[in-house]
Amino acid sequence: MLFKFFSASALSAIALLTQISTQTSHHGRRSRTYPLGDHKPVALQRRDVTQPEVVQLQSEYSQFKGWMTTFFASANASDPGVATLQVQFTAYDGWITNFFGQAGIASASAASIAPMTSKPPASVKSAPVSSPPPASASSASTSLSSPSGTASPLYANSTGPANVPVAGPTGTGSAGAVATFNAKASTNQAVYYGQTPQTADVALGTICEDPSVDIVVLAFLKTYFGPGGYPVLNLGAACGSDATTEAQAKGATGILNCPEVAGNITICQNKGKKVMLSLGGADGTTVFASEQQAVAFATTVWDIFGGGTSDVGRPFGNNKLDGFDIDTEQKNPAYYTNFTTALRQTFTQDPSKTYYISAAPQCPRPDASIPLDAMQEMDFVWVQFYNNGDCNVGESGFMASLTAWSGDLSAKGAGPQLYIGGPACETCGPHGFLEPTAVAPAIQAVHSTGLKNVGGMMLWDGSEAMLNTNGTGGKTYLQVVKAALT
Template identity: 35%
Template sequence: MVVAGFLRLTLSSLLLGIMTHGTVAFDMLSNENLAVYWGQNSYGAINPDNTAHWQQTLSYYCKDNVIDTFPIAFLVDSYAEGNLPSIDLANICNSGNADYFPGTGLLNCSFLASDIEMCQSAGKAVTISLGGGSGNIHFQNDAQAAAYAKTIWNLFLGGTSKTRPFGSAILDGIDMDIEGGSQTGYVSFLTALRKLMNRSKKKYYITAAPQCPYPDGYIGKTLNTVGFDAVYVQFYNNYCGLKHYNNRNDWNFATWDKWAKNVSPNRDVKVYIGAPASSAAGSGYVNSKQMTTIIQQTRSNYSSFGGVMLWDVSDAHANHRYDKAVKQALKSHP
């Protein structure tokens, strides 16, 4: 026990040293942030030597200064077996290579703790994303939702539990990628979770990934009531997507900017351009040259602009490091 405690202390000291000597801590108020989802292996191809396009473990993508935030995708079901959530991380952590906690439908992916902590030590934020295209994030009422905040806190954030999917790693917050169902209880859930977050010295974040049509049908009312830190607006697979950037009757970043300044309870909320990382998306992909123009013009015109969100990291790496091109555009100021 003494040795384990010593090792934890040594690791903490090392990480603090890294942060102190050159690594810049994550800044949500920056307008140069790049958030890229990890976990679902959107690219999907199997590379024979397993070194490139097949989704790599999280630490693989933290070795440079390109990506600032990694929402882990996804927590897919709020109540699975054992009344605990279930998670799905494609090829990285699944029932074929990891065990479930006994009596639950929750995978034990604790081997990812060191990856998560490595990314955090490099000044990156790592969150858990709830939902996804087939997600089932539901509550029967406000009381159940408020109680669920403690579950998420104990499993992924600053609380304690014997069933923490990522072991000792303490994530930096949650993301709500809600693409179906009812908003019942969401405000109560997030309000209770924010209270838990605010009691901690650690900074936590709450983000969402609404569709670009305004207001979003699945989380719009919640966005108007809860103070989110950022919204990763999905400007793809919709009439208001990036492909329609030159048609101001469709492209509606201006609408989201007005929402940020006049409706959101957090007037410092940042609005990201959510984009596909490759042409494999249903619709909405634009090449890096077009994306650079969109980023620079949008940042110049709208003070709520916070950066770009990409789906997902496997596609970005396979697509000639599209994430790198986007980060370069974010860092350049014409």
């Protein structure tokens, strides 16, 4: 156990934090343990963590981190055990660093010190690192429609994430490798994350460890103007905690506190993967009443999730997402061009990184919800070539639809990269799933057209694709698609 490194005094603080962070519930099919920050501690489990305990822990953790850094530098990064340990240590380091950042007071209850809304915390997932306990279950579900246009289970009553990292098949690449993202590549793979049943079994960070994935789109910010006039975040089983403290004070109960997702975002971005937030979903409430409202909302999402600052808290702490995806499906495109232009303008406030905008229109043209002139100003457009009849991938009208979309998006210049959107499993959407043996021929046919703006493929969704090994020859569906793209 790695905590043998710490003294009794430091362990006292760790033990208290661990105790406070855990409670057992029976939502859904299995019991689960909630990581720190996901569930409010009960009063009888509180006591003060003293400043000497915090100082002692901080001193010893600094030495411990140095020791672990040296170990990883000399270890074989391709060893699965080392790779897993490195992911776990990275997550724990984010969690405990956040704890130290909030513990700078003489004496405070551990409940108030526990990470809530600042730097991105994360719980470590399995036994090799003793840490805030893991979570492993799914919760009672209702339904939220996805980009597939069909109902996907939504774990609306979940009080914490239920994702446990799963080991990928042999040959998925080194966990220590950092990807170089090329926004103009034709071989990128984008996946949604957050609303399917398998979200409970696959952590966001685990998906990002797979070299097959380039972009992850969190689903969804489903309501633009909810309680308190603020948006409502719903990531299904990935985050079911209460709103941030600041949000609750303003009645903005849809601004959730998602510390575990925050820690996993850090893992993703450290791997060079882009993490975006999707706005909408098939049953989202995503209509603008005026140009002024659309422009103001661009600032709102920038402040809460991008490079701005927010007085209602930030669900992912100090993490700055890499962009925003528009998946409105309400057949009311009014003011979305104004919104897109205003959102792009907010990006100029933070020149430290590149931000992106994407959209997920249906394949019938023109899309009834997202205006073409807005999409022409975006970076990526992953068209839903599924659940849409003749233009579905694999159907007789697919190639004609793809070619027409390519022309539409590039009519004013280079335009965005065009992605082929498809389901990741047979049950992920009623129509349009490509069997593993059909993936390579379909993508080869696309490449043979010579279309210059094809960017890759989008899947609904990543967790389903990672666990789908049916007929794949021992690979995951993610790997099958990536191999075909490259």
